Amino acid sequence: DAGITQSPRHKVTETGTPVTLRCHQTENHRYMYWYRQDPGHGLRLIHYSYGVKDTDKGEVSDGYSVSRSKTEDFLLTLESATSSQTSVYFCAAQGQMNTEAFFGQGTRLTVV
């Protein structure tokens, strides 16, 4: 699993509630990413981090925020969940740019 773990693995939440997903890595990778996966859209980048406290937006960042206070943890927060944020979320980590990215197991989030 290359030391990438996501929690929780499954979550059902109500519209309007805040939700935080956690990605934890044990390999000291510098770069970390959050993607969402939806049918027909592949993997779309939400936010990414290139170091502690250094983050930037991806192509579908609206409604999401991230934080990285330690190298090993990258948190994704939905401030007020909406049904359009129902998806499978994948975290990935990468040691150097343009090298293999290792993915977590995914988190299936359902917003009802």
Next chain:
Amino acid sequence: GENVEQHPSTLSVQEGDSAVIKCTYSDSASNYFPWYKQELGKRPQLIIDIRSNVGEKKDQRIAVTLNKTAKHFSLHITETQPEDSAVYFCAASKNYGQNFVFGPGTRLSVLP
């Protein structure tokens, strides 16, 4: 920003036949092109990658070709086996800024 297209979206082949998946990218600065395989319910995993200074790379039954002029790259799987059935994603990346833009994926089914 980078845009990656991928075709076909679904592909069915007989066991033992070859499969080809094609991707195009838009940003001429992209210089790293990985392919990820995602089995049902699992995380994406790297199967092969190619850098822009190489035209072709092989690893057993899998090969990738890159045409920088035309901005397209392809995955070739020979002697397909049932365990090759999965969703395959291509991606394009450059060594600065937002990393890893993925194509929408190809669902490959290998029929016995």
